[in-house]
Amino acid sequence: MTDPDNTTPAIAVDDVTVAFGGVSVLDGVSTTVQSGTFVGLVGPNGAGKTTLIRSITGALTPDAGAVEVAGECLADLPSRAASRRVATVPQSTASTFAFDVRRIVAMGRTPHVDRLGSPTPADHRTVEAAMDRAAVADLADRPVTEVSGGERQRVFLARALAQDAPVLLLDEPTSDLDVNHQVQTLEILSSLVDEGRTVVAAIHDLDLAARYCDELRLLADGRIRASGPPASVLTDDTVAAAFDTRATVVDHPVTGTASVTAVAADAGDATGHVHVVAGGGVATPLLHRLDTAGFDLSVGPVGAVDRDAETARALGADLVTVPPYAPVDDAAQTATTERVRRADATLVAPVALADGNLSALRIAAASPSLVVVDGGPVEARNHAGAAGRRVDAALRDRGDVVDADSVVDTVRAVVADTDAAADALTRDTLSEADPRR
DSSP: OOOTTSSSSSSSEEEEEEEEETTTEEEEEEEETTTTOEEEOOTTTTHHHHHHHHHHHHOOOSSSSEEEEBOGGGGGGGGHHHHHHHEEOOOOOOOOOBHHHHHHHHGGGGGSSTTTTOHHHHHHHHHHHHHHHOOOOOOOOOOOOGHHHHHHHHHHHHHHHHHHHEEEEESTTTTTTTHHHHHHHHHHHHHHHTTTTTEEEEEHHHHHHHOOEEEEEEETTTTTEEEESSSHHHHHHHHHHHSSSHHHHHHHHTOOSSSEEOOOOOOSSOOOOOEOOTTTTTTHHHHHHHHHHHHHEEEEEETTTTHHHHHHHHTOOOEEOOOOTTTOOOHHHHHHHHHHHHHSSEEOOOOOOOOOTHHHHHHHHHHEEEEEESSSSSGBBBBBOOOOOHHHHHHHHHHEEGGGHHHHHHHHHHHHHHHHHHHHHHHHHHHHHHHTT
8 A cells, every 4th residue: 555645655676686597687776666656667678677577576586685565575465465556467468278358357356356255346347447448348258369469468458457456567568569559558557647556667669658657767787777757868878878779869749758769880881971951859860870871961050059950069060050049041041052062962851841941941952962851741840831832842842752761771872873973974074075086
C-alpha cells in the first residue's frame, strides 16, 4: 500500500548487483520511483532492464543490495500479498495452455480471491472492464494460443489491469504491437498514472518513451547512466555513449518531445560540397548523416540561435545566419546564393514555409543539383499562403524528392552526376581549344 503522505517512494532500488555465470548484469544500481509516476527503462539490449524489473518484483534475488516496494521487500511477502502490491507484464507472453482469453485475464484476480472462495460479481466486473480497457473483449472466448502475438500482449496487459495493483511493471509492453496499439497501450498506462498508480516499463522505442514517460532511467553496461525527465536523459552524448552509435536528438515537430535518430556510420569517404537549407531544428539529423558520410557542408540561412545553427557550428560547417526571428535579408540572400552556386548539391530540409524564408527557398529551387526532403503535406507547414504553395511546388518539380533515410545515397548520386557533367564540360572545352582541330 502506498504511503498516504508520499514520503516513502513507490520503488526503492539500493546498490543492487546481479551476475549470471560470473558475468555482471547489474552493477551497483540505485534509483527511486515516486508514487504516481511513469518511469521508462531505456537502453541497449543486454543493458539489464529485464533483470532490474525481475529484481523489483522479487522474482530474482540480487547478489547484493536491496529492493523495496512501498517500504517492503516483496521477496519476504507471501506470493498473494506481493501480487496485491505489484502487477507485471512479462516480455514473453507465450502460453502452452489453450485457456480462453477471459480465463487468462481472470487470473489477475487470484490475489484478491480467498483460497477456498470463488470470484465475486465484482471480480467478474473487474475482469470485463480490464478486457474492455485493453481492447481484447472481442477475443474473450478465443483460446489464447490462437491469437496473434500482439493480441496476446494486450491480453496479458488486461490480466495485469485486472490485478488492480498500485504498481505496474512491464517488460517491453509494445514490442509485438503495431503502431496504433503501441500508442493505445501507452495511453492506457498514462491514464493509470493519472489515476494514481505507479508504472515502470522497459521501452525500446526512445521516441515513445520520451513522449509518454515522466522520467527515464538510461541503462548501459549494467549501470544507470542518466536519470530524470526525458529531455535531460536523451541527449546526443548520452544516447551515443549508451548505444555506441552517433545520434542526434531534436524536438519532435508534432509532440514537442525528444525525437532520437541514430546515425548510421557510413563509410565517410564521400566527396563534394553540399549546401543545406535549414531551420527549426529539422535539418539536424540530416547534417549529422551528411557529415558522417564525409561531405563538406554549408548551412543557411538560419536563425543564429536555431538548433540547426548549433549543429552546424558543432560540425564545423560554413554557416549563414540571420538574427533570431528575423527574415532573410539581402546580405544573407547574397551569401546563400554564393554557396548554392559553389555547391555540388543543394539539400532543402523539410522546413516551415514562411514569408521570411521564401527568398532562400527560391534560391535553392534554382540549383541544378537539388535534393528535397519530403516534409509531408505542404499545408501542415505552410505559413505563407499561395506563395508558399508555389515555392513548394517549384522545389518538388525541380528537385529529387526523397525521405530522410535516402538523403545520403541520393546526395551521393547527385554529386556524382555533377562531377560527371563537370568532367564532360571540361573535356568539351579542351577539345574545342585544341589547336589541331
